Amino acid sequence: MWTMPSARGRAAGLAALITVGTVCAGDAVARSFPFGPHTRSVNDLGNQFVPFHTRLWDLLHGRADGGVLLNWQSGYGTSFLPDIGTYLGSPFAVLVGLFPRDEIDLAVYVVTLVKMAAAAAAMTWLLTALHRGTDRRWAAAVLGASYALCGWSVVEASYNPMWLDGLIAFPLLCLVGEWARRGRRPVLGPVIVALAWTANFYTAYMATLGAALVLLLRLLLEETERRERIRALLRAVRSVLLGTALAAPVLAPVFLGTRHAYPGWKREFAAASWSDVSARLLPATYSFFTPALFLGTGALLLACALAFHRAVPGRERLAWAGLVAAVALSLQWAPTHLLWHAFATPNGSPYRQTFVLAGVTVIAAWTAVARAWPGRRALLGGGAVLLAVTAAASFSPLVTRWTYPLFAAGLLAVVGGLLVARRGGRTAPLAAVLLIGALAG
Numbered sequence: 001m002w003t004m005p006s007a008r009g010r011a012a013g014l015a016a017l018i019t020v021g022t023v024c025a026g027d028a029v030a031r032s033f034p035f036g037p038h039t040r041s042v043n044d045l046g047n048q049f050v051p052f053h054t055r056l057w058d059l060l061h062g063r064a065d066g067g068v069l070l071n072w073q074s075g076y077g078t079s080f081l082p083d084i085g086t087y088l089g090s091p092f093a094v095l096v097g098l099f100p101r102d103e104i105d106l107a108v109y110v111v112t113l114v115k116m117a118a119a120a121a122a123m124t125w126l127l128t129a130l131h132r133g134t135d136r137r138w139a140a141a142v143l144g145a146s147y148a149l150c151g152w153s154v155v156e157a158s159y160n161p162m163w164l165d166g167l168i169a170f171p172l173l174c175l176v177g178e179w180a181r182r183g184r185r186p187v188l189g190p191v192i193v194a195l196a197w198t199a200n201f202y203t204a205y206m207a208t209l210g211a212a213l214v215l216l217l218r219l220l221l222e223e224t225e226r227r228e229r230i231r232a233l234l235r236a237v238r239s240v241l242l243g244t245a246l247a248a249p250v251l252a253p254v255f256l257g258t259r260h261a262y263p264g265w266k267r268e269f270a271a272a273s274w275s276d277v278s279a280r281l282l283p284a285t286y287s288f289f290t291p292a293l294f295l296g297t298g299a300l301l302l303a304c305a306l307a308f309h310r311a312v313p314g315r316e317r318l319a320w321a322g323l324v325a326a327v328a329l330s331l332q333w334a335p336t337h338l339l340w341h342a343f344a345t346p347n348g349s350p351y352r353q354t355f356v357l358a359g360v361t362v363i364a365a366w367t368a369v370a371r372a373w374p375g376r377r378a379l380l381g382g383g384a385v386l387l388a389v390t391a392a393a394s395f396s397p398l399v400t401r402w403t404y405p406l407f408a409a410g411l412l413a414v415v416g417g418l419l420v421a422r423r424g425g426r427t428a429p430l431a432a433v434l435l436i437g438a439l440a441g
Contacts, residue, residue: 008128011137015124015144016117022149022440023113023158034106041105045159052087053096053111054104055080060097082257085250090115090165090199108161115164119171120148123362126171129178130363131370138428139369139421142435143362146299147171149439150358151280151292156349163352166203169196170359173207177215180236181222193243198250203352206340208240210327210356214363217323221316267345271332278389279396283406287398291331291351295358296439297386297410298417302365302374305382311372320364327357373422379415386411406441413438 028035041050055073058064065072071080092111099107124144128137148167157163172192179185196204215236219229244251272290279285281293281300306312307321330336331351338345340353368374374382390407393399417434420427 007137008125011128011141012121012124012144014138014141015120015148018141018145018436018440019120019148020113020117022145023116023154025440026154034109039105040109040159043159045108045161049087049161050104050108052083053093053108054101056084056088056093057096057099057101057104057107060094061101079253079257081253085198085201085254087162089201089250090162091195092118092165112158112161112164115161115168116148116153116158119153119164119167120144122168122171122175123147123359126174126178127363127366127370129175130366134370136369136373138432139435140366142432142439143299143302143366145436146296146365146439147358147362149296150355151294152351152354152358155286155292156352157355162200163203163355165196165199166207167355169199169204169207170210170356172196173204173211174214174359174363176239177211177218177236180239181215181218181232183232183235186235186239189239190242190246193240194246197244197247201247201251201254202342203355205342206353206356209340210353210359212236213323213327214360217319221319267347267350269334269337269345269350271334271337272351273396274332275392275395276398277328277332279393279398279403281389282393282399282403283410284400284402285393285396285398288349289351290398291354291357293354293357295361297407298414298435298438299362299365301379301382301386301411301414301418302368303361303382304385305374305378306364306368307385308381309368309372309374309378311374312367316367320367324357324361324364327360331357373418375422376419379418383411383415410438410441413441 024035027033030036030038032038033040039046055064055071058073059068066077066080068084069079069081071078071083090111092114095111095114096104096107099110120141121144124137124140127140127143128134134140153164153167157167173196176189176192179189193208196207215233219232222229270289272287276287276290277293280287280290281295283294285294286292303324307317309317330340331353337350340356341350346352368378390404393403413434417431417438420434421431
């Protein structure tokens with residue numbers, strides 16, 4: 001008989017397996033490296049990130065000109081410590097040392113897969129921590145994989161591998177918030193914060209903001225004394241301060257290097273049209289200047305169904321639906337856009353915080369199934385919301401001829417899987433196959 005930790009661990013492992021299998025299958029179908037002739041090393045990935053990992057390989061093998069502080073292999077020599085803090089601070093980056101030097105492309109691809117798998121496992125672990133004792137851990141695994149395979153991860157962060165550390169950081173920092181709420185793990189919490197900020201401070205900043213919102217909502221939903229909530233909040237603040245202090249040896253050179261760097265282009269934020277935002281919730285759409293929100297039809301339907309699911313307390317339904325809406329709106333409003341991006345509009349994709357919205361949406365979806373499977377009323381309500389989104393997306397030029405057929409197939413598979421899951425017993429494997437198939441497809 002499984003114990004609680006082993007059952008949660010197996011769910012996390014399943015989420016990682018679904019993620020890796022889906023990414024590899026998709027790349028094989030697309031005949032993309034390493035499964036075909038189409039290269040991944042274009043733009044920043046080929047011109048910056050792969051060379052940086054090559055430099056790291058040289059350092060690990062004692063063959064670098066210069067050292068950690070100075071890189072003689074770039075131009076006439078340049079400081080390297082800020083580059084380590086920005087691009088190579090992840091604990092997973094050292095895995096490139098296990099590969100031959102002439103296969104750094106493959107090494108970076110494997111590191112990318114490992115990071116996405118870790119994000120899926122971390123989110124699954126978080127979901128099962130938010131609602132303990134449930135027998136639907138396999139559903140948490142599917143939702144954890146949905147988070148790791150969100151459009152932002154597959155389309156944007158897979159070519160910016162350092163961003164994937166933020167994808168891992170968000171659920172881990174939410175766990176730190178849970179530990180602070182319960183007064184547990186006062187040492188491990190700051191260590192995780194330090195690892196997140198060392199791995200990639202840019203996305204860790206966004207993940208910290210998102211985790212703070214989740215913690216505040218959890219505290220508001222608690223039926224405890226105000227003094228206990230304040231204590232929990234102070235414990236969380238202490239963990240963040242101690243963690244960032246531990247990461248200071250890496251953060252300080254990055255900050256100083258950024259201050260003295262040559263000024264880049266300045267951009268003004270321009271919000272995307274809501275029809276384009278709606279389109280990016282659907283499969284087979286792409287645009288560099290819109291938020292890649294696609295999570296798979298299962299997670300989206302469950303998140304939309306939450307508001308209609310009577311098995312979930314009304315206050316909880318309202319709170320999570322409101323948080324998802326608030327985060328979504330914050331992506332489109334200039335002041336909150338600047339807050340998400342440390343008060344500087346990025347020169348490139350202006351929706352780099354999208355992974356936080358994906359994470360909050362997945363948590364809302366899990367809230368809809370953790371206590372009981374949604375019934376027909378909830379599924380009809382959630383389906384109506386999704387159909388309204390597809391109707392709004394019809395005005396967008398981003399919709400392709402594959403968008404609606406793939407969406408319809410996924411929706412049918414998910415609804416069928418959820419209705420089968422409600423029967424319980426031996427039907428669970430069939431429900432899992434339908435939900436995993438809809439996600440992977």
